[in-house]
Amino acid sequence: MKSWKKMLATVVAGVLSLSLLSGCKExxxxxxxxxxxxxxxIITPWAVGxxxxxxxxxxxxxxxxxxxxPLLAxxxxxxxxxxxxxxxLKEKPNTHKLILGGEGSFAIAPLSMKVAYKFEDYVPIINIYSSTFVLLANPKVGVASFDDLQKLIATDKTVKIATNGTASSEAMQVAALFTxxxxxxxxxxxxxxxxALTAVVSGEVDFAVTHASLAREFVKAGNVNPVVAFNEKRLVDDVYNLDSVVEHGYDTWMTNICAVFIRAGTDQAIIDKNYTALKAILENPKLQATAKNIGLTLDIKDGAAVKAYIDSTIAKAEKYSKLVK
Incomplete structure (x- = not known):
């Protein structure tokens, strides 16, 4: 009799567990x-403008x-x-808040400062744009080419270089190059x-590292001199005809990306909804015209491609950090 009651209790418990699991899934x-x-x-972790x-x-x-x-900024x-x-990190999975990030956020910041987060705390949804960084000089410094830079370095002068924070790919790349x-x-x-761009234009610093697209108008006006591109190939367009660091024998470069992330643990269906919505926004001809006007090259990639790129930059940043040390 006791055995029968025990069996019945087990069956009832199993049914209840299945019901609860089914309810959670629903x-x-x-x-x-x-x-x-x-x-x-969408949270932007960087300056307005x-x-x-x-x-x-x-x-x-x-x-x-x-x-x-509504989509808010x-x-x-x-x-x-x-x-x-x-x-x-305070956000829970399935949050209605998204955040921008890039290789500097996850590959470089953890090496240059103590951070409370890890790459695994986020899920990449979509890449918005990719951008080449350039080293710019205030004209008064007298550096208008990589050869000029080498001559300046030979004088043993200490120069001031403006970057977006210290935990950024800009800071890591230029520090590795100068080292x-x-x-x-x-x-x-x-x-x-x-x-950082404003600082070099005003003469507050000698050099700055910033986006080539952001500096275009200042280069055209002669407010700054482009010195070298942090890329594997020469930067050539209607404004630039600029050497790359690789052309001079230095492997100190990363392409900057700006991607959208959400909290790890978010349901795949919600991640997919975000990807579909954001991709449609980025493919909108009006949005693409706006991007062109501000000098941005949209570079739509899915979350898997973003993850693969950041994983590769983590290894690169570790190599750079050893150079800087």
């Missing part, structure tokens, strides 16, 4: 199906059409993006690539 399906149930926000901020704000104009909810500044990415060239330098951190 709840998750319902949450994914109804997402987004409120406005979606920079390329990432400009394109994020332009994207918000088309959010309602793709999400069925927000900025959280500090430590080259580390403050925002750390703050974002290999045996040059004396001091990194001066700013809150954003646009602020």
């Amino acid at each position: 709840d998750k399906k319902a949450e994914s199906a109804s997402w987004p149930s409120q406005p979606v926000t 920079g390329l990432a901020d400009q394109i994020a704000r332009a994207m918000t104009e088309y959010g309602k059409e793709q999400y069925g909810q 927000d900025n959280i500044l500090g430590s080259g993006g580390a403050v925002a990415l750390t703050e974002y 290999e060239m045996e040059g004396k330098f001091k990194i001066i951190p700013y809150e954003g690539a646009n602020e």
Whole structure:
């Protein structure tokens, strides 16, 4: 009799467990199906007015059409993006907040400063753009080419170089380059690539590393001299005809990416919804015209491609950090 009752209790417990599991799955399906149930926000971890901020704000104009909810833009500044990415850890999976990030956020920041987050805390959704960094000189420094830079370094002068924070690919690449060239330098951190550009234009610093696209008009006007491109090949367009670091025998470069991330653990259905919506926004001809006007090259890639690229830059950054040390 006791054995029969024990068997019945086991069966009932099993049925209840299956019901609870089934209920959880149904709840998750319902949450994914109804997402987004409120406005979606894209957080930019860098300064207002920079390329990432400009394109994020332009994207918000088309959010309602793709999400069925408003798409908002927000900025959280500090430590080259580390403050925002750390703050974002408070978000739970399936959050309505997205965040921008790139190779500097995950490959370089953990090597140059103590951060509370890991790459595994985020899931890449889509890449927005890719950009080449350039080294710029204030004209008063008298450096207008890589040969000029080598001559300046030979004088043993310590130069000031503006970058977007210290935990960034800009800072890591230029520090690695100057270290290999045996040059004396001091990194001066700013809150954003646009602020670093302003610093070199004003003469507050000798050099700056920023996006080639962001500096175009200043190069055309002669406010700054482009010195070298942090790329594997020469940078040639209607403004630039610029040597790459690789042409001079240095492997100190990374292509900058700006991608959209969400909290790890988010349902795949929600990740897919975001990818579909953001891809449609980026493919909108009006948005593409805006990107062209601000000098951005959109480079749409899925989350798997973003992950593969950042994984590769993690290895590269570790090599650079040894050079700098």
